[in-house]
Amino acid sequence: MRVVVAIDGPAAAGKSTVAKRVAEIKGYTYIDTGAMYRAFTWYCLQKGVDCQDEKACVALIPEVKIELKPGHVVLCNGIDVSTDIRQTNVSANVSYIASYKDIRLALVDLQRKMAESSSVIMDGRDIGTYVLPNADVKIYQIASVETRAVRRYEENLSKGIACTLEEIEDDVRKRDYIDSHREFSPLKPAPDSILLDTSFMSIEEVVNAVIEKIDNKIKEKNLG
Numbered sequence: 001m002r003v004v005v006a007i008d009g010p011a012a013a014g015k016s017t018v019a020k021r022v023a024e025i026k027g028y029t030y031i032d033t034g035a036m037y038r039a040f041t042w043y044c045l046q047k048g049v050d051c052q053d054e055k056a057c058v059a060l061i062p063e064v065k066i067e068l069k070p071g072h073v074v075l076c077n078g079i080d081v082s083t084d085i086r087q088t089n090v091s092a093n094v095s096y097i098a099s100y101k102d103i104r105l106a107l108v109d110l111q112r113k114m115a116e117s118s119s120v121i122m123d124g125r126d127i128g129t130y131v132l133p134n135a136d137v138k139i140y141q142i143a144s145v146e147t148r149a150v151r152r153y154e155e156n157l158s159k160g161i162a163c164t165l166e167e168i169e170d171d172v173r174k175r176d177y178i179d180s181h182r183e184f185s186p187l188k189p190a191p192d193s194i195l196l197d198t199s200f201m202s203i204e205e206v207v208n209a210v211i212e213k214i215d216n217k218i219k220e221k222n223l224g
C-alpha cells in the first residue's frame with residue numbers, strides 16, 4: 001500500500017529531522033520542499049538578482065533545474081548546493097522567493113511528480129493544504145520561536161555555518177510572518193491535520209508520535 005505523509009509547520013520546527021528519520025524507519029522517500037525554494041534562492045543570489053524583484057526572479061524559472069538525489073543531496077543545474085542553501089544569506093531571502101506564485105507553481109509541479117510513484121513523506125509549508133491535499137496523514141508541527149531558534153542555532157553550529165542566536169531568532173520570526181501572510185498558498189494548518197507541539201518533546205518522541213499516526217492510518221485503511 002502506498003502511503004503519503006505531509007508534514008507542515010513554521011521555520012525550524014524540526015520537520016526535516018523528523019521526516020528524515022521516519023522515512024528511514026518506514027522506507028519511504030523523503031522530499032524536502034524547503035530545499036527546493038532554497039536552491040532557487042541560491043541561484044538568484046549567484047546571478048546577482050535581487051530576491052525582492054519578483055519579475056527578475058520569475059524570469060529565471062526556465063534556466064533553473066532542481067533535483068533531489070539520494071543522501072539528501074540537492075542539485076541546482078547539476079551543482080551540489082546541499083550545504084550552500086543552508087547559509088544565512090539564503091535563509092534571509094528564501095521567503096521572498098517562496099512568495100512568488102509562478103515560482104511556487106513550477107516547484108509544486110515538480111513536487112507532485114516526485115510524489116507519484118512511491119510512499120513518500122514530504123515536508124514544507126503547504127503540503128497538506130495545497131501540494132498533496134489527499135495525503136493519508138497530515139502533521140502540523142509547531143514549537144515556540146525560542147525553541148526553534150535554539151534548535152536551528154545548534155544545528156548550524158554543528159554544520160559549521162556561522163551565525164548568532166539573535167540572527168537566527170530574527171530570521172525565524174521574519175520568515176514565519178512572510179510565510180503565513182503571503183497571498184498564494186500561505187503557511188497554515190490543513191483542517192484535517194494533526195497538531196504536534198514539539199516544544200517539550202525529544203526528536204525520538206516526535207518520530208514515534210508520527211509513526212503511530214501513520215500506523216493507525218494504515219490499519220484504518222486496511223480495515224475499511
Ligand code: DC
Nearest residue numbers: 033034035037094098124125126175
Ligand atoms: O523548511 P525550510 O526552512 O528549508 O524552508 C525554506 C523556506 O521555503 C521557508 O521560509 C518557506 C519556504 N517554503 C514554502 O514556502 N513552501 C514549502 N512547501 C516549503 C518551504
